[in-house]
Amino acid sequence: MPPSIAIIAPGAMGSAIAARFVEHGCKVLTLLNGRSAATQARAAASGMIGASEAEIAACDFVLSIVPPGEAVALAEQLATAINRSAKKPVIVDCNAVNVETIRSIEQIVRSSGARLADAAIIGVPPKPGTKGPALYVSGEAAADVAALGQLGLDLRVIDGPVGAASALKMSYAGISKGLTGLGAAMVLAAVRVGAADALRDELALSAPHLHGRLATALPDMLPKAYRWVAEMREIAGFLGEDHPAALIYEGLARLFEHIAADVQGEGTEAAQLVAFADGCKAK
Numbered sequence: 372m373p374p375s376i377a378i379i380a381p382g383a384m385g386s387a388i389a390a391r392f393v394e395h396g397c398k399v400l401t402l403l404n405g406r407s408a409a410t411q412a413r414a415a416a417s418g419m420i421g422a423s424e425a426e427i428a429a430c431d432f433v434l435s436i437v438p439p440g441e442a443v444a445l446a447e448q449l450a451t452a453i454n455r456s457a458k459k460p461v462i463v464d465c466n467a468v469n470v471e472t473i474r475s476i477e478q479i480v481r482s483s484g485a486r487l488a489d490a491a492i493i494g495v496p497p498k499p500g501t502k503g504p505a506l507y508v509s510g511e512a513a514a515d516v517a518a519l520g521q522l523g524l525d526l527r528v529i530d531g532p533v534g535a536a537s538a539l540k541m542s543y544a545g546i547s548k549g550l551t552g553l554g555a556a557m558v559l560a561a562v563r564v565g566a567a568d569a570l571r572d573e574l575a576l577s578a579p580h581l582h583g584r585l586a587t588a589l590p591d592m593l594p595k596a597y598r599w600v601a602e603m604r605e606i607a608g609f610l611g612e613d614h615p616a617a618l619i620y621e622g623l624a625r626l627f628e629h630i631a632a633d634v635q636g637e638g639t640e641a642a643q644l645v646a647f648a649d650g651c652k653a654k
Contacts, residue, residue: 373392373395373396373397373398373522374397374430374431374519375397375398375400375429375430375431375432376389376398376400376430376431376433376434376519377399377400377401377422377426377427377430377432378392378399378400378401378419378436379401379427379433379434379435379437379445379449380402380406380410380436381403381406381417381419382410382413382436382437383413383496384436384492384496384504385401385434385436386413386414386416386417386419387417387496387497387498387503388434388436388496388497388503388524389401389417390416390417390418390497391497391503391522391523392519392522392523393418393419394499394523395521395523397522398420399417399418399419399420400419400420400421400422400426400430401414401419401420401421401422401427402421402422402424402427403421404421424448424449424451424452425452425455427449427452428449428453428456428458428460429456429458431460431461432460432461432463432516432519433460433461433462433463434463434465434490435449435462435463435464436466436492437466438601439466439468439472439598439601439602439605440600440601442464442468442472442476443472443475443479446462446464446476446479446480447479449462449480449483449485450479450480453480453484453485454482454483459483459484459485459486460485461485461486461487461512461515461516462480462485462486462487462488463488463490463508463512463519464476464487464488464489464490465491465506467491467541467544467602467605468537468605469537469605469606469608469609470537470538470541470609471609472537472608473533473534473537474533474534477489477510486511486512486515487533488508488509488510488512488513488515488516488533489510489532489533489535489536489537490506490507490508490509490516491506491507491508491536491537491539491540491543492504492505492506493505493507493539493540493543497524503523503524503525504525505525505526506524506526506527507528507529507536507539507540508526508527508528509528509529509530509531509532509533509534509535510531510532510533510534510535510536511533513529514528537609538609541606541609542609544602544606545606545609548592548599548602548603548623549606549619549620550581550584550588551585551588551592552599552623552626552627553623554581554584555589555592555626555630555644556626558570558585558589558643558644558647559640559644562643562647567643567647568650571647574651582651583651585647585648586652587648589644589645589647589648590644590645590648592630593630593641593644593645596630596634597627597628597634599623599624599627600624600627600628600631601624603620603627604620604621604624606620607620607621607624630644
């Protein structure tokens with residue numbers, strides 16, 4: 372019999388993973404109270420079922436997949452519900468948070484009698500016919516979570532404590548999303564002084580892999596920029612406030628905040644980034 376699973380929340384990643392579980396015969400619950408019509412429609416399309424906090428707490432596994440700035444508050448919300456439940460689920464925190472944050476979340480979860488698996492999602496939401504993103508898990512509960520690997524997930528257990536998976540996520544995202552941020556900053560600077568075409572041509576000649584990466588990464592980043600603000604600050608915290616590189620990621624947080632505001636506003640810089648990317652694709 373498939374395990375009972377809840378996923379919070381039904382965003383792009385959460386709903387796609389839910390759909391993969393549903394394909395494998397699972398019932399997937401979520402919280403929908405107060406969510407937008409678009410979110411509720413996305414949840415329904417993926418086969419997710421709206422449930423109460425009590426029903427969520429009674430599941431075998433609860434996957435937390437929210438923006439990093441909401442991870443601690445969700446852990447506290449879940450702990451309150453689990454405290455009232457006879458059953459104690461495994462909470463799988465899949466959020467892009469630093470080691471210090473995940474250890475705080477572990478304390479919150481343990482206070483309810485539940486167990487925590489530290490998880491890191493690397494890759495894009497799964498689509499039908501594809502393997503999907505890698506889900507790395509660490510901590511004492513990782514062995515239990517490994518059962519989800521039979522339900523269509525590319526699940527990889529890290530031999531390490533809570534914090535190991537989050538450290539991997541911080542390091543990987545610091546490189547991958549950091550490169551996107553640096554590329555966006557320099558492209559916008561080049562556009563501002565009329566050097567964008569020359570920059571694009573030189574990247575195509577001397578750094579073709581980076582040229583190709585920016586063609587995809589820049590437009591893909593725009594609708595996610597608001598989510599990356601807190602993630603960059605988590606990476607800065609992962610490095611430590613006294614580490615000089617932490618300033619880089621605080622700067623990237625401010626950059627993504629600026630880009631997100633532009634996307635929601637006039638969209639001038641967003642259009643410049645898309646135009647640069649389109650030019651890369653045309654080469």
